[in-house]
Amino acid sequence: xxxxxxxxxxxxxxxxxxxxxxxxxxxxxxxxxxxxxxxxxxxxxxxxxxxxxxxxxxxxxxxxxxxxxxxxxxxxxxxxxxxxxxxxxxxxxxxxxxxxxxxxxxxxxxxxxxxxxxxxxxxxxxxxxxxxxxxxxxxxxxxxxxxxxxxxxxxxxxxxxxxxxxxxxxxxxxxxxxxxxxxxxxxxxxxxxxxxxxxxxxxxxxxxxxxxx
Numbered sequence: 001x002x003x004x005x006x007x008x009x010x011x012x013x014x015x016x017x018x019x020x021x022x023x024x025x026x027x028x029x030x031x032x033x034x035x036x037x038x039x040x041x042x043x044x045x046x047x048x049x050x051x052x053x054x055x056x057x058x059x060x061x062x063x064x065x066x067x068x069x070x071x072x073x074x075x076x077x078x079x080x081x082x083x084x085x086x087x088x089x090x091x092x093x094x095x096x097x098x099x100x101x102x103x104x105x106x107x108x109x110x111x112x113x114x115x116x117x118x119x120x121x122x123x124x125x126x127x128x129x130x131x132x133x134x135x136x137x138x139x140x141x142x143x144x145x146x147x148x149x150x151x152x153x154x155x156x157x158x159x160x161x162x163x164x165x166x167x168x169x170x171x172x173x174x175x176x177x178x179x180x181x182x183x184x185x186x187x188x189x190x191x192x193x194x195x196x197x198x199x200x201x202x203x204x205x206x207x208x209x210x211x212x213x
Contacts, residue, residue, distance in 0.1 A: 001108040003101050004040040005059050011039065014059060014098045016108045024092040027063045033096065035059040041103045048103060057103045061096040069093055 002015045008023025027033055038057040041048045048054045069091040076085040100109040 001041070001043045001101050001103075001111070003038055003042070003057070003059050005035040006037040006039055007035055014101075016098055016101060016112055018098045019064065019095060020098075021067060021069070021093045021095055023094070024066070025063065025094045025096075027094070029063050029065050031063050032099070033061050033063060035061065041101065043103065043106070043108075054103070056105075057101075059098060060100045060102075061098045064095040064097055067093045067095055 002013060004011055004013050006012075007025075010023070012020055012022070014020065025033060036053070036058060038054045038059055039050045039052065041054050041057050048057065050057075072089045072091075074085075074087040074089060077083055100107055102108070
């Protein structure tokens with residue numbers, strides 16, 4: 001909702017919370033002021049145009065401080081008369097913050113307050129949901145880290161100890177190796193005896209007898 005007000009011979013478009021500089025008002029900083037000359041009030045698609053002012057409409061504000069405008073230079077001269085006049089002027093102003101716009105009993109400030117409260121509630125609900133999700137994520141991360149540490153500890157323990165299968169097979173391999181060695185020794189002794197026996201049983205070659213003449 002916005003409105004167009006008239007004060008100090010000028011027109012201003014204002015909304016709730018707008019700060020503007022207007023012509024000096026006879027009020028101290030902190031005082032509340034009301035602008036009765038409301039020329040237009042618009043609320044969404046609906047607009048009320050005054051003839052010349054809108055009935056049952058008012059705009060209220062609060063004086064923040066007094067200020068002075070920029071310096072303006074006024075220079076006048078008359079040719080061929082040696083007349084030169086230079087003046088400076090700074091307008092006295094009042095800085096006002098618009099606090100409410102009312103039309104037919106409907107207050108723009110209360111509407112904005114309700115909307116802000118709804119946004120705040122929604123924001124709090126979203127923050128609570130995000131906090132809950134963060135806690136769940138942290139718990140899951142801690143659980144995964146604990147499982148990973150447990151797996152690493154188990155793998156390290158398994159790598160330091162020999163496998164049970166290797167332990168069981170070690171005596172068998174030693175027994176097999178010793179049996180092979182004994183068998184090889186026996187076989188070698190048998191071959192040696194066979195060779196000696198063969199040499200002994202081999203017939204001696206007949207030597208030719210010498211004939212006497």
